[in-house]
Amino acid sequence: MNGSQEILNALGFQGFVHLGEGNFELINQSTDWFETIVTQAIHEASGLDDSSAQSTNNQGAEIPSSSQRNVRIANGKTFDDNDLALNKPFKLAVLFPFIENFLIDANRIWLSNTETVVDSGVWTEQGADGNEYQLVLKAFSVARQSMLLIENISDQFPEKQGVYQRMRELALINEKLIVELNRRQRSLQKEILKTIEQKASMRELEKEYQHHAAAVMICQSDGHVEVANNALVNIYRTESNGENTYQSLLEHWVNEAEQIYPEIKTNIEAGRYWEGNFQTTSFDGTKKVIQLSISPVWGEDLKINHYVCIAYDLSDFKVEDEDSDESIEFDFTTKLPNRRYFWHKFEQRKASADSRQVGFALVLIDLDNFKQINDEFGHMSADKVLVTIGGRISSSVKHDDFVAHLGGDEYAILLDYHANELDTSLITERLLRVINEPLMIEDSLININCSIGITTYRGEEISNNELFKQADLALHYAKQQGKNCAQRYHKKLEKRPESLKKIQHLRAAMIQRQFELYYQPQVPCDGSDNYRAEALLRWNHPTKGLLYPGEFLELLESSGLIVSLGYWIIHQACRQIKILQDEGLSIVVAVNISAKQLHHASFYKELKKAIKKANIAPSSLELEITEHCFVGEEQSVIKLLQKIRELGVLVAIDDFGSGYSSLSYLKKLPVDVLKIDRSFITELPGDTESKAIIQSILQLAEALDLKVVAEGVETEQQFRFLLDYHCHYIQGYIFSPAVKFNQLAGLLKRLKVTQTRK
Amino acid sequence: MISRKICMLGSFAVGKTSLVKRFVESIFSEKYKTTIGVQISKKVVTLTAADVQLLIWDIEGADDFIKMKTRYLSGAAGCILVVDGTRPNTAKTANELVELMQQELGDKPFVFLINKHDLLHEWRIDDAQLKLWQANGWAPIFTSAKTGENVELAFHQLAERTLKESVKPT
Ligand SMILES: Nc1nc2c(ncn2[C@@H]2O[C@H](COP(=O)(O)OP(=O)(O)O)[C@@H](O)[C@H]2O)c(=O)[nH]1
Ligand SMILES: [Mg+2]
Numbered sequence: 001m002n003g004s005q006e007i008l009n010a011l012g013f014q015g016f017v018h019l020g021e022g023n024f025e026l027i028n029q030s031t032d033w034f035e036t037i038v039t040q041a042i043h044e045a046s047g048l049d050d051s052s053a054q055s056t057n058n059q060g061a062e063i064p065s066s067s068q069r070n071v072r073i074a075n076g077k078t079f080d081d082n083d084l085a086l087n088k089p090f091k092l093a094v095l096f097p098f099i100e101n102f103l104i105d106a107n108r109i110w111l112s113n114t115e116t117v118v119d120s121g122v123w124t125e126q127g128a129d130g131n132e133y134q135l136v137l138k139a140f141s142v143a144r145q146s147m148l149l150i151e152n153i154s155d156q157f158p159e160k161q162g163v164y165q166r167m168r169e170l171a172l173i174n175e176k177l178i179v180e181l182n183r184r185q186r187s188l189q190k191e192i193l194k195t196i197e198q199k200a201s202m203r204e205l206e207k208e209y210q211h212h213a214a215a216v217m218i219c220q221s222d223g224h225v226e227v228a229n230n231a232l233v234n235i236y237r238t239e240s241n242g243e244n245t246y247q248s249l250l251e252h253w254v255n256e257a258e259q260i261y262p263e264i265k266t267n268i269e270a271g272r273y274w275e276g277n278f279q280t281t282s283f284d285g286t287k288k289v290i291q292l293s294i295s296p297v298w299g300e301d302l303k304i305n306h307y308v309c310i311a312y313d314l315s316d317f318k319v320e321d322e323d324s325d326e327s328i329e330f331d332f333t334t335k336l337p338n339r340r341y342f343w344h345k346f347e348q349r350k351a352s353a354d355s356r357q358v359g360f361a362l363v364l365i366d367l368d369n370f371k372q373i374n375d376e377f378g379h380m381s382a383d384k385v386l387v388t389i390g391g392r393i394s395s396s397v398k399h400d401d402f403v404a405h406l407g408g409d410e411y412a413i414l415l416d417y418h419a420n421e422l423d424t425s426l427i428t429e430r431l432l433r434v435i436n437e438p439l440m441i442e443d444s445l446i447n448i449n450c451s452i453g454i455t456t457y458r459g460e461e462i463s464n465n466e467l468f469k470q471a472d473l474a475l476h477y478a479k480q481q482g483k484n485c486a487q488r489y490h491k492k493l494e495k496r497p498e499s500l501k502k503i504q505h506l507r508a509a510m511i512q513r514q515f516e517l518y519y520q521p522q523v524p525c526d527g528s529d530n531y532r533a534e535a536l537l538r539w540n541h542p543t544k545g546l547l548y549p550g551e552f553l554e555l556l557e558s559s560g561l562i563v564s565l566g567y568w569i570i571h572q573a574c575r576q577i578k579i580l581q582d583e584g585l586s587i588v589v590a591v592n593i594s595a596k597q598l599h600h601a602s603f604y605k606e607l608k609k610a611i612k613k614a615n616i617a618p619s620s621l622e623l624e625i626t627e628h629c630f631v632g633e634e635q636s637v638i639k640l641l642q643k644i645r646e647l648g649v650l651v652a653i654d655d656f657g658s659g660y661s662s663l664s665y666l667k668k669l670p671v672d673v674l675k676i677d678r679s680f681i682t683e684l685p686g687d688t689e690s691k692a693i694i695q696s697i698l699q700l701a702e703a704l705d706l707k708v709v710a711e712g713v714e715t716e717q718q719f720r721f722l723l724d725y726h727c728h729y730i731q732g733y734i735f736s737p738a739v740k741f742n743q744l745a746g747l748l749k750r751l752k753v754t755q756t757r758k
Numbered sequence: 759m760i761s762r763k764i765c766m767l768g769s770f771a772v773g774k775t776s777l778v779k780r781f782v783e784s785i786f787s788e789k790y791k792t793t794i795g796v797q798i799s800k801k802v803v804t805l806t807a808a809d810v811q812l813l814i815w816d817i818e819g820a821d822d823f824i825k826m827k828t829r830y831l832s833g834a835a836g837c838i839l840v841v842d843g844t845r846p847n848t849a850k851t852a853n854e855l856v857e858l859m860q861q862e863l864g865d866k867p868f869v870f871l872i873n874k875h876d877l878l879h880e881w882r883i884d885d886a887q888l889k890l891w892q893a894n895g896w897a898p899i900f901t902s903a904k905t906g907e908n909v910e911l912a913f914h915q916l917a918e919r920t921l922k923e924s925v926k927p928t
Contacts, residue, residue, distance in 0.1 A: 044800055097763065097798055097813050104832060121827055122795030134795070157794070165792045168770050172845075183882070378890045380849050387850075442894060 005029060012155070016092065018110060018146035022103070023089040033152050036127035037135075041095040043128060092148075098123045099137065099148075106139035110146035122153065185275065185293050185310050188214055192308050196297055202226040215290075215311040221304045223250050235290065235313050236282040250307060253292060256280050260340050262465040266472055271296040271304050275407070276339065277314060289314040302504050333383045334390035334405040342404035342412055347464055349402070349414050350457060359458035361422055363413040364471045365393065365431065368449040368483040369560060369600070370409035373441070376602040381441045389448060392434045397427070417456075424454050428486035436484070438636055445636045446601045451478040452486035483560060503559045506552065510565055514540045517572050518738035519589070522709050522729040523751050525722070531587040531748045532729060534624070534711075535573045536738045537565075557596060566597040567606050574614035574621065576741050581616060585745055590622040590652055590673075595629040604643060611647070618648030622673065626654045630669075641670045652709070657693055667704065674701055678712030681732075685717045698725050759802070761811040762920045763833050767826075767859065768840035769851035770818075773873040776903035777840065778816050781913050786904050793818050796830055803917045810917050826855070828862045835920035837868040838912065843900070844880040849887070867919035869912050875900040876907070 005028035008015045014034040016024040030038075093100035102120045109118050120137035127133055134157040138149045195205060202218065206227045209216045215232035219225045225247055236249075257264045257278045267274045275293035282288060290311045297306035337345070346362070353360050367389065374382040386409065393411055394403045401415040415427070435450045453475025457467055470489040478487035480503070487493070509515065515537060522532035539547040556562040573591045580587050597603060611618050623644065630637050641651050652673035653666075657680055666674075676697055683690040694710075701708045710722045713732030722730060735751050766774040775793050779785050782799045799814045817830050831837075837859055842848045852870075859868065870891070872883060891898055899915070901908045 097815075098796060101830065101832060105829060121830075124795060124797040161792070161794050164794060165790075168792050169790070172771055378886055380846070380853070380887065381890075383850060384853065442890075 008149075012152040014150040014152075016090075016148040016150075018106070018148055019089055022091055022093050024092045024148065025089055027147075031152070033127065033133055033154070034150065036129045036131070037125040037133055038095060039128035040126050045095065096125070098125075102137050102139070106137075106146075106148060109139050110141055113141050113144065116140065122157075181291055181312055181314075182275075184214065185291065185312065188212070188216075188310055189273075189293055189295050189308060192216070192218070192310075193295060193297065196306065196308070215313070217249060217309040217311075219250055219307055219309070221296075221306065223247060225249065226306075231313075232311065235280075235288060235311060250294075250309065253280065253294075253309070257292070258465070260343050262343060263468050263472065265465075266469055268294055268296070268307070270476075271298065273408075302508065334387050336390050336394070336403055336405040336411070338404065339406045342402075342406060342414075343464075345402050345404070346414060346468075349416070350464060350467070353416070353457060354459050356416075358416045358418055359420075359422060359456055360414060360416050361424060361427075361454060361456045362467060362471045363415070363424075363427065363431070364406075364453045364475045365411040365413070365435070365450050366453075366475055366479070367409035367435075368451060368479075369563065370448070372563070373446070373448075373601050376605070377441050385439060385441060385448065388439055389435055389450075392437070393431065396430050396434045422456050424456070424486075424488050428452050428454060428488075432484065432486060438633075441601070444601065444604070445639065447599055447633060447636070449484035451475055451483045453478055453489065454486060455489035481558060483558070502555055503561070506555060506559065506561055509539060509541070510561065510568070514542070515565065515568070516540055516740075517569065517576065518740060519744045520731055520738035521736055521744070521748055521751055522590070522711075522731040523735050524729055525727060527752055529586075531585060532590065532622075532709075533587065533744060533748070534590045534731060534738075535569065535576075535592075537569060537592075538738075557594060560596070562594055562596050563600050566593065566600075567610075570607060570621075571610045571613070574610045574616055577616045577620050578614045580745060581620070583745060585748065586620070587748070588620050588622055588650065590624045590650075592624045592654065593629075595626070598625060598629050598637065598640065599633065604640060607644065607649065608647065611649070619650060622650035622652050624652045624654040624675065627656070638668065638670060645670050645672070657697060666700065671706065673707045673709060675709045675711055676727075681710055681712045681718055681722075682714075684715075685721050691721070694722075694727075695725055698727060702726065759811050760808055760921070761813060762835040762917065763813045763815060764916055764920065765815045765817055765831055765834045765837045765859075766840065767817065767837050767852075767855045767868075769842070769845075769848040772840045772842040772845070772848050773901075773903045774838075774840050775816050777838070777871070777873065777901065777909055777912075778814050780903045780906055780909050782814070784906075786906075788904075801913075803914055805914065805918055805921065807921055810921060812913065812917060814913075826858065828858055831859060831862045834863055834866065836866050836916050837863075838871060838916060839868050840871045840873050841883075841898075843872045843874050843883050844877050846882050846887070849883075867916065867922075869916045869919075870896045870898050871901045871908075871912055872898045873901045873903060876902040876904045 008028040009031055012031070012033075013028070014031050015027040017027055018024055093103055098120070105118050105120070109116055117138050117140040122134055122136055125133050125135060132154075133152060134154045136151045136153055138151060140147050192205070192209070195208065196218075200208075205218060206229070209227065209229050212229055213231060215235050216227060216229045217225060217232055218227035228249075254265055254268065257276060260278055261274075261276050264274055264276070273293070273295050275291070277289060277291040280288050280290050291314050292309065292311045295308045296304045297308060299305040349360050367385075370382070370385075373385060386405070390403070390405055390411065393413065397403060397413055397415060401413055404412045404414075406412050431452060432450065436447055438445045438447055440446075453471045453473065455467060455470040455474060473493050474487040474489040477493050478485050481487065516539075517535045518538050519533040519535055522534060524530045524532070537549050537553075539552055541547050553562075556565060569591055573589050577587060577589050607623075611621065625641075645651055650672040651670060652675055653669065653671050654675050655677040656674045657677045674697060676694060680690040680694050684694070685691065698708055700706075707728045709729040709731055710718075710727050711731040713719055713722065713730050713734050715734065718732075719730060719734055736747055739747055766778060768774050770792060771790060775791075775797075776786060778797075778799050779787075782801045793816060795818055797816045799816065800811060801814065802809055802811050815830060815834070817826060839852055839856060839859075840848075841852050856868070859866070875881075888898065899908050899912050901912055903909060
């Protein structure tokens, strides 16, 4: 063993055999470095003996001298220099907690008797000589012996440390810069938009931002400049400060930025926020790099009337290198290629697609309602969502496909295909599925939907920008289709502004408060005063008169407007419940909730808020949901409903019996009330099948202790049947249609079931 | 004496090593020297109930280049989670680290520090973010390794909590 001892020493190893139970025996002469760290460890341990001794002393017990150099290490045995001799068992782990921790892994290897070597990673120990030692542990078995080596890597360490040091310093600088710049730019954008909202005049704005460090330009939608501050003059270096100088600046920017961000024009025309950095040429010919952001300002007429542009001069820290091909950049949040890199790759792939004899597809993905996640959970959680989704997208495409994060909640994929035609549905279905998988933010399980636009290219004459626009158009079509779906580009898509207009009308109707809640009573069959009513949405259309949901609900849903209007409905219902309660009327009001609303990230919080704000008993509110809400999301919806019921809010299943669920399935659902689907009621009393279904719903409800409401009850026969079979509440024209809120109280007091069962 | 292992967790350069140095040796250096691997420091704290020897594991900050070895956490009685108040991105890493920690250790106490509180002019933690943390039960302690603000308090608080843990019947 002697020869190998020397080798170990020379290599900077201290070797041990594990004798079992944490006892080690040295296999080579103790090295200087090992002795010094052991001495230090003992020193620290005796320091500890000091304090423990003192605390014993306080209790009046006998204590050993605190200055002794020997220290108990195990089994009453004291440790001294002699212990570092060969062939003496030695409890290493007692002195070095790091080794103790490593023994978990080491033991596994020793027991397995394989040839694997496990390595602890670097750790640093202090030596008694004042130096720091960087060490690594290695465990393995040789000839059924359990071996442990401590390797001293202090010599190589400075180099390794230096590499990491530089890497991290760079990362720090980069991180600070980007965060700071974005923060400033966005907050300035917000500030200016707010000032404009408060109807500040352009003169006031000009004055306010004249000396701001960022370059600020505000122009009308046609480019006519109204505000241009000093910093802007500094970037563009021009003597004259006349209005006309900047007249074409927006266009100028768009032209310049288009080189690397071809979508900028489409984006701005569509009134979306845009930001990016690119090279710009000032009026005296100097080249600069700016970070530019552009926000549209919407007027009450729902048209863009201004653009607010903010630019930072990045020239000091960012030098555009003309020769090199360094457009390889990554998004800071998701670490995916960013927009710039994307365009670079896009051009490359498109240019080479012909020669490579492949087609390629451009897929654009935009998350639905992401802004609400941002608002609700804050940007950090939102960023986390972006990272997760980015990862899911990357892992659901092939290795050669290129995934980029275009910024915000937009992603893009470039993929090659070899066949004549590409079956895009395969990829889009997979994407929709993986993106939609539940995701945990904070304590809530949410599902993110996305819309996908896709277009393919196979050697046609088409500019990059046009091609991108095709995918973008398809994407917007998908959004209009109600989101959570994919659309492939097709020529027909080019003309479809109709539904867009309708969506704008709906939005305007919301702003102008043209919606109103009507209430239809649900009369208790037992003749009691348990008042109930269902809140129903009506639209007081300025030209078409009173509209029922049938005429606009679909578009509300598909445009996603249902979410915000839905919140208004809940708040409004709560306010009106409060008014009735204050009049001494105790009532339960049922509100219809669509799947979209229920799945919306802040639904629970918003619900709680509405109840609290109106100061009503939660049990006076009931949510009517349909069985569709459970489709594909059963577990998360059940969990949510449980939470809602814990609040005290009641839950009803609307249109029960028509859905996909079996009656026995009901046992699992956390609900209080069933509403029998009106189609069964309409068929009463003639249809035997309907009769049978209603009977079994009523029996089941009784067994599960649920209340049943029958809606759409119009005739005396229907009413009698329901009464006979112990239905709890009746809703329908037989009593009253839905009425305006101010008529509800009077109506409820007049309605009473006086008939009794047969 | 009772001894407790605790771990310093957080993104790189948030000040983990500096906090330990401040707490154990009462020193601070402006110069950034990134930690590689693990360094363990010991310090005895005197609490009302008992003296506790803290074994403080300063673990290399997680970053894009290095994944934290969760093995290092095993046996820890609690963690000190550090975020840099001047770098909002470090909070993201913190979320991930807490998840890792909970996977590895289960429900162990941790104190949540927002460090570099002396750099108020570079402070980048907004109210909305703070409220979010508070709502999550992550009541942050503002610390500075440079001035020593709340450093002692943070370690003591964790030590106290690790003691309580052990009293709880399991
Ligand atoms: N101003 C200030 N700087 C700090 C503070 N804590 C750490 N630093 C600095 O931040 C950098 C990184 O600190 P370090 O302790 O190495 O971070 P670690 O990677 O988390 O261990 C060093 O330059 C420290 O001087 C603090 O509280 N205030
Ligand atoms: Mg460190």
